[in-house]
Amino acid sequence: MRPLEQSRRPSLAVIAAEKIREAIVTGELALGEALSEDRLALTLGVSRTPVREALTSLQLQGLINIFPQRGSFVFHPSESDVAELCEFRGMAETRAMWLAHARGRDRTLEQLRQAQADMEAAVEDGNDRASAQADAAFHDAFLSNCGNQFLVQAYGLISGRISAVRSLLLHPQAIRSRSLDDHREIIEAFEASDLFRAEAVLAAHIMKMRVGYSEAKRADLAGGSNSHRRSA
Secondary structure: OOOOOOOOOOOHHHHHHHHHHHHHHOOOOOOOOEEOHHHHHHHHOOOHHHHHHHHHHHHHOOOEEEEOOOEEEEOOOOHHHHHHHHHHHHHHHHHHHHHHHHHHHHHHHHHHHHHHHHHHHHHHHOOHHHHHHHHHHHHHHHHHOOOOHHHHHHHHHHHHHHHHHHHHHOOOHHHHHHHHHHHHHHHHHHHOOOHHHHHHHHHHHHHHHHHHHHHHHHHHHHHOOOHHHHHO
16 A cells, blocks of 8 residues: 555545534534535535535534435434433543543643633623533543543544534523533532542533423424524
8 A cells, every 4th residue: 555645634525524513513503404515515615525525424423414305404313312312421421530530630620620711701701602612621621531542432423412412502691500510519529539429410410411402392392493592
């Protein structure tokens, strides 16, 4: 085999996939939204071919559903899907927390505090996107310091879907404030090496995503397609 060119730039399909993924996880593209290849190509300034390749790539990540004769849509999880997502998160994140404490306690604690400070600043500014990003960074601190590549890889397979649902549900001030309160308690317990308490708070915190999504779905059915964002 011939050696790869180290200086080769990412393909247009890779760049398009990154842009579309970002739009999904930040909520710019709504869950269940129909996607037009022509419109995406025009927006991104590329032809339809890299867009089509990008959508196929994102389908493998579970962020896009492609239906023959119907088109491509942003994934739209059922309440059962989100419940299972939360179950997986609970198992992965709590285990990662224990490993991170054993293998990188101080570094993890520093990242938790920074994410908390960033989220508090974002909430103060009313910046929903920055708030969701800081919330993701808080939880990612456990994974990035757990020292287990396979756990990180497994979590990475669903991280995009987690971020997309998180962006949907972190909109109201009350929910952001409750998340900050939970984070403070987790940091306090983690710093004190009270990991059973930290695990209990973290697990309960994660399961709030399931409750919030169920409430958003009911509000959506009662008030129309735009009530997701108002009521989540």
